[in-house]
Amino acid sequence: AQSVTQPDIHITVSEGASLELRCNYSYGATPYLFWYVQSPGQGLQLLLKYFSGDTLVQGIKGFEAEFKRSQSSFNLRKPSVHWSDAAEYVCAVPRGDSGGYQKVTFGTGTKLQVIP
Amino acid sequence: DGGITQSPKYLFRKEGQNVTLSCEQNLNHDAMYWYRQDPGQGLRLIYYSQIVNDFQKGDIAEGYSVSREKKESFPLTVTSAQKNPTAFYLCASSIGEGRGPGEQYFGPGTRLTVT
Numbered sequence: 001a002q003s004v005t006q007p008d009i010h011i012t013v014s015e016g017a018s019l020e021l022r023c024n025y026s027y028g029a030t031p032y033l034f035w036y037v038q039s040p041g042q043g044l045q046l047l048l049k050y051f052s053g054d055t056l057v058q059g060i061k062g063f064e065a066e067f068k069r070s071q072s073s074f075n076l077r078k079p080s081v082h083w084s085d086a087a088e089y090v091c092a093v094p095r096g097d098s099g100g101y102q103k104v105t106f107g108t109g110t111k112l113q114v115i116p
Numbered sequence: 117d118g119g120i121t122q123s124p125k126y127l128f129r130k131e132g133q134n135v136t137l138s139c140e141q142n143l144n145h146d147a148m149y150w151y152r153q154d155p156g157q158g159l160r161l162i163y164y165s166q167i168v169n170d171f172q173k174g175d176i177a178e179g180y181s182v183s184r185e186k187k188e189s190f191p192l193t194v195t196s197a198q199k200n201p202t203a204f205y206l207c208a209s210s211i212g213e214g215r216g217p218g219e220q221y222f223g224p225g226t227r228l229t230v231t
Contacts, residue, residue, distance in 0.1 A: 034219065036222075041125075041204075041224075041225065041227070042225065043120075043122075043222030043224045043225050044159075044208075044220075044222040046219060046220075046221070090158070090159075103164070104220060105158070106158035106159040107158055108156060108157060108158045
Protein backbone atom coordinates (compact mmCIF):
# COMPACT_ATOMS: atom_id res chain seq x y z
CA ALA A 1 0.00 0.00 0.00
CA GLN A 2 1.09 3.53 -0.66
CA SER A 3 2.48 5.47 2.26
CA VAL A 4 3.87 8.93 2.86
CA THR A 5 6.38 9.72 5.57
CA GLN A 6 7.30 13.14 6.83
CA PRO A 7 10.04 12.41 9.36
CA ASP A 8 10.13 15.86 10.92
CA ILE A 9 7.15 16.72 13.11
CA HIS A 10 8.37 20.22 13.93
CA ILE A 11 11.07 22.44 12.42
CA THR A 12 12.25 25.87 13.54
CA VAL A 13 14.16 28.19 11.23
CA SER A 14 15.23 31.81 11.42
CA GLU A 15 13.62 34.31 9.12
CA GLY A 16 15.73 34.63 5.98
CA ALA A 17 17.27 31.18 6.34
CA SER A 18 16.78 28.42 3.83
CA LEU A 19 14.29 25.62 4.37
CA GLU A 20 14.02 21.99 3.38
CA LEU A 21 11.12 19.79 4.46
CA ARG A 22 11.42 16.08 3.85
CA CYS A 23 8.87 13.77 2.30
CA ASN A 24 9.41 10.10 1.49
CA TYR A 25 6.86 7.93 -0.25
CA SER A 26 6.28 4.28 -0.89
CA TYR A 27 4.61 3.59 -4.20
CA GLY A 28 4.93 0.92 -6.84
CA ALA A 29 4.91 3.09 -9.91
CA THR A 30 5.99 6.63 -10.66
CA PRO A 31 3.84 8.64 -8.33
CA TYR A 32 1.99 11.86 -8.56
CA LEU A 33 3.08 14.05 -5.65
CA PHE A 34 1.66 17.10 -3.94
CA TRP A 35 2.67 19.55 -1.25
CA TYR A 36 -0.02 21.41 0.65
CA VAL A 37 0.21 24.16 3.26
CA GLN A 38 -2.23 24.48 6.15
CA SER A 39 -2.55 27.51 8.41
CA PRO A 40 -3.93 26.91 11.92
CA GLY A 41 -7.62 26.09 11.89
CA GLN A 42 -7.80 26.30 8.10
CA GLY A 43 -8.06 24.01 5.14
CA LEU A 44 -5.19 22.94 2.92
CA GLN A 45 -3.87 24.99 0.02
CA LEU A 46 -1.95 23.39 -2.82
CA LEU A 47 1.65 24.65 -3.03
CA LEU A 48 2.88 22.56 -5.94
CA LYS A 49 2.49 19.25 -7.69
CA TYR A 50 4.56 16.75 -9.65
CA PHE A 51 2.94 14.71 -12.38
CA SER A 52 5.77 13.88 -14.76
CA GLY A 53 8.64 15.47 -16.67
CA ASP A 54 10.98 17.94 -15.03
CA THR A 55 11.84 16.68 -11.56
CA LEU A 56 12.24 20.18 -10.15
CA VAL A 57 8.83 21.72 -9.65
CA GLN A 58 8.09 25.36 -8.92
CA GLY A 59 5.12 26.34 -6.81
CA ILE A 60 3.47 29.32 -5.25
CA LYS A 61 4.95 31.56 -2.55
CA GLY A 62 8.52 30.87 -3.74
CA PHE A 63 8.50 27.17 -2.91
CA GLU A 64 10.00 24.41 -5.02
CA ALA A 65 10.29 20.66 -4.68
CA GLU A 66 12.50 18.04 -6.29
CA PHE A 67 11.39 14.53 -7.14
CA LYS A 68 14.18 11.99 -6.64
CA ARG A 69 13.12 8.55 -7.73
CA SER A 70 16.28 6.86 -6.42
CA GLN A 71 15.57 8.16 -2.92
CA SER A 72 11.76 7.96 -3.09
CA SER A 73 11.70 11.55 -1.96
CA PHE A 74 9.91 14.78 -2.82
CA ASN A 75 11.47 17.39 -0.54
CA LEU A 76 10.11 20.91 -0.33
CA ARG A 77 12.53 23.84 -0.36
CA LYS A 78 12.57 27.59 -0.06
CA PRO A 79 15.75 29.66 -0.26
CA SER A 80 14.67 32.36 2.20
CA VAL A 81 11.88 31.88 4.70
CA HIS A 82 9.49 34.68 5.67
CA TRP A 83 7.62 34.89 8.97
CA SER A 84 4.37 34.39 7.06
CA ASP A 85 5.56 30.92 6.02
CA ALA A 86 4.92 29.60 9.52
CA ALA A 87 2.31 26.87 9.01
CA GLU A 88 1.95 23.13 8.67
CA TYR A 89 3.19 21.53 5.45
CA VAL A 90 1.66 18.30 4.23
CA CYS A 91 2.98 15.96 1.55
CA ALA A 92 0.45 13.83 -0.33
CA VAL A 93 0.32 11.04 -2.90
CA PRO A 94 -2.83 10.20 -4.91
CA ARG A 95 -3.60 6.49 -4.81
CA GLY A 96 -4.32 4.71 -8.01
CA ASP A 97 -7.15 2.19 -7.80
CA SER A 98 -10.25 1.18 -9.70
CA GLY A 99 -11.73 4.61 -9.09
CA GLY A 100 -8.83 6.39 -10.73
CA TYR A 101 -6.70 8.63 -8.56
CA GLN A 102 -9.45 10.08 -6.44
CA LYS A 103 -8.10 8.89 -3.12
CA VAL A 104 -5.07 10.58 -1.62
CA THR A 105 -2.67 9.44 1.09
CA PHE A 106 -1.55 12.36 3.22
CA GLY A 107 1.54 12.61 5.39
CA THR A 108 1.28 13.59 9.02
CA GLY A 109 2.64 17.06 8.33
CA THR A 110 5.61 19.15 9.42
CA LYS A 111 4.94 22.20 11.52
CA LEU A 112 7.21 25.09 10.61
CA GLN A 113 8.05 27.76 13.15
CA VAL A 114 9.86 30.90 11.99
CA ILE A 115 11.81 32.94 14.50
CA PRO A 116 12.96 36.54 13.98
CA ASP B 117 -14.96 33.81 -6.32
CA GLY B 118 -15.04 30.05 -6.71
CA GLY B 119 -14.42 27.93 -3.68
CA ILE B 120 -15.65 25.62 -0.98
CA THR B 121 -17.59 26.74 2.05
CA GLN B 122 -18.08 24.78 5.22
CA SER B 123 -20.41 25.74 8.01
CA PRO B 124 -20.34 26.23 10.84
CA LYS B 125 -16.68 26.80 11.71
CA TYR B 126 -17.20 25.53 15.27
CA LEU B 127 -19.85 23.06 16.36
CA PHE B 128 -20.63 21.75 19.83
CA ARG B 129 -22.87 18.77 20.52
CA LYS B 130 -23.81 16.49 23.34
CA GLU B 131 -22.89 12.85 23.17
CA GLY B 132 -25.63 10.75 21.59
CA GLN B 133 -26.82 13.44 19.18
CA ASN B 134 -26.44 13.27 15.44
CA VAL B 135 -24.95 16.36 13.81
CA THR B 136 -24.71 17.42 10.16
CA LEU B 137 -21.80 19.36 8.72
CA SER B 138 -22.39 21.42 5.61
CA CYS B 139 -20.14 21.55 2.54
CA GLU B 140 -20.90 23.55 -0.61
CA GLN B 141 -18.73 24.15 -3.67
CA ASN B 142 -19.16 26.40 -6.71
CA LEU B 143 -16.15 25.10 -8.62
CA ASN B 144 -18.30 22.85 -10.82
CA HIS B 145 -16.28 19.88 -9.59
CA ASP B 146 -17.70 16.39 -9.95
CA ALA B 147 -15.88 14.80 -7.01
CA MET B 148 -16.23 15.72 -3.35
CA TYR B 149 -14.61 14.32 -0.21
CA TRP B 150 -14.82 14.37 3.55
CA TYR B 151 -11.75 14.02 5.71
CA ARG B 152 -11.11 13.90 9.39
CA GLN B 153 -7.98 15.44 10.89
CA ASP B 154 -6.67 14.52 14.33
CA PRO B 155 -3.47 15.79 15.98
CA GLY B 156 -0.40 13.87 14.85
CA GLN B 157 -2.25 12.00 12.12
CA GLY B 158 -2.57 12.56 8.43
CA LEU B 159 -5.94 13.36 6.93
CA ARG B 160 -8.15 10.29 6.82
CA LEU B 161 -10.82 9.81 4.19
CA ILE B 162 -14.35 9.30 5.50
CA TYR B 163 -16.48 9.30 2.33
CA TYR B 164 -16.15 10.48 -1.22
CA SER B 165 -18.47 11.03 -4.14
CA GLN B 166 -17.53 11.09 -7.80
CA ILE B 167 -20.96 11.95 -9.13
CA VAL B 168 -24.38 13.07 -7.95
CA ASN B 169 -26.42 10.36 -6.20
CA ASP B 170 -23.38 8.15 -5.75
CA PHE B 171 -20.80 7.91 -2.99
CA GLN B 172 -18.28 5.44 -1.58
CA LYS B 173 -16.91 4.69 1.82
CA GLY B 174 -13.42 5.83 2.58
CA ASP B 175 -11.03 4.44 5.14
CA ILE B 176 -13.00 5.38 8.28
CA ALA B 177 -16.68 5.50 7.30
CA GLU B 178 -18.11 3.81 10.39
CA GLY B 179 -20.40 6.14 12.34
CA TYR B 180 -20.76 8.60 9.45
CA SER B 181 -23.24 9.07 6.63
CA VAL B 182 -23.40 11.33 3.58
CA SER B 183 -25.70 12.29 0.74
CA ARG B 184 -25.05 13.80 -2.68
CA GLU B 185 -28.35 15.07 -4.05
CA LYS B 186 -26.82 18.07 -5.78
CA LYS B 187 -23.48 18.54 -7.49
CA GLU B 188 -22.70 21.52 -5.28
CA SER B 189 -23.48 19.96 -1.91
CA PHE B 190 -22.07 17.04 0.08
CA PRO B 191 -23.26 17.13 3.71
CA LEU B 192 -21.74 14.83 6.32
CA THR B 193 -23.72 13.48 9.26
CA VAL B 194 -21.80 12.37 12.31
CA THR B 195 -24.03 9.86 14.03
CA SER B 196 -24.17 8.79 17.64
CA ALA B 197 -22.49 5.55 16.54
CA GLN B 198 -19.20 7.36 15.90
CA LYS B 199 -17.15 6.49 18.98
CA ASN B 200 -14.79 9.44 18.93
CA PRO B 201 -16.40 12.26 16.93
CA THR B 202 -14.44 15.22 18.29
CA ALA B 203 -12.13 16.28 15.45
CA PHE B 204 -11.48 18.79 12.69
CA TYR B 205 -13.47 17.94 9.56
CA LEU B 206 -12.38 19.02 6.12
CA CYS B 207 -14.37 18.94 2.91
CA ALA B 208 -12.65 18.94 -0.47
CA SER B 209 -13.48 18.72 -4.13
CA SER B 210 -11.70 17.83 -7.34
CA ILE B 211 -12.44 17.87 -11.05
CA GLY B 212 -13.21 14.18 -11.06
CA GLU B 213 -12.25 10.76 -12.31
CA GLY B 214 -10.26 10.57 -15.49
CA ARG B 215 -9.46 14.24 -15.54
CA GLY B 216 -6.52 14.50 -13.24
CA PRO B 217 -4.82 12.62 -10.43
CA GLY B 218 -6.82 13.90 -7.54
CA GLU B 219 -5.67 17.48 -7.10
CA GLN B 220 -8.07 18.56 -4.38
CA TYR B 221 -9.34 21.92 -3.20
CA PHE B 222 -10.22 22.28 0.46
CA GLY B 223 -12.74 24.17 2.50
CA PRO B 224 -11.81 25.97 5.74
CA GLY B 225 -12.98 23.11 7.95
CA THR B 226 -15.42 22.57 10.83
CA ARG B 227 -14.17 21.85 14.32
CA LEU B 228 -16.63 19.53 16.04
CA THR B 229 -16.55 19.07 19.80
CA VAL B 230 -18.75 16.43 21.39
CA THR B 231 -19.06 16.29 25.17
